[in-house]
Amino acid sequence: MTGIAAAWRRMKHRYNLYGAKCENCKGVYFPPRIICPSCRRKGKMNDEKLSGKGKVITFSVVHAPPEGYSLEIPYVLAIVELNEGPRLTTQIVDVKPEDVQIGMPVEAAFRKLVEQNAHGLIHYGYKFRPAK
Ligand SMILES: [Zn+2]
Numbered sequence: 001m002t003g004i005a006a007a008w009r010r011m012k013h014r015y016n017l018y019g020a021k022c023e024n025c026k027g028v029y030f031p032p033r034i035i036c037p038s039c040r041r042k043g044k045m046n047d048e049k050l051s052g053k054g055k056v057i058t059f060s061v062v063h064a065p066p067e068g069y070s071l072e073i074p075y076v077l078a079i080v081e082l083n084e085g086p087r088l089t090t091q092i093v094d095v096k097p098e099d100v101q102i103g104m105p106v107e108a109a110f111r112k113l114v115e116q117n118a119h120g121l122i123h124y125g126y127k128f129r130p131a132k
Helices: 003-015
Strands: 018-022 045-049 053-062 075-082 087-092 105-114 123-130
Touching: 053 087
Parallel strands: 087 123
Antiparallel strands: 018 045, 053 075, 053 105, 075 087, 105 123
């Protein structure tokens, strides 16, 4: 892959939620996988753009941030099930912890996750917020 193509690919994945869909069993996986966990070598995995919408399956309110993170506390860490099926662990933002509910519809929001690290890099990623 050329540098430009790689950069575009990174951009695409930075601002959209991509999973991998298996051509064989139609299973959708997130994060994307190279090999289908059900079909193994029979499956061919393709990029699948996800809606970024889902619902809260379970959550917990975290009062102490992991070492090295300066997150606002308390914050909400949830397992979200995407409409396409995969589940992921994510932070829920733009809502008071006491207002988060199981089954609440949420959507992906892309933002800076880390302002600066030892190398001066800014990392982007997703969090989830209540769906409008
Ligand atoms: Zn498969």
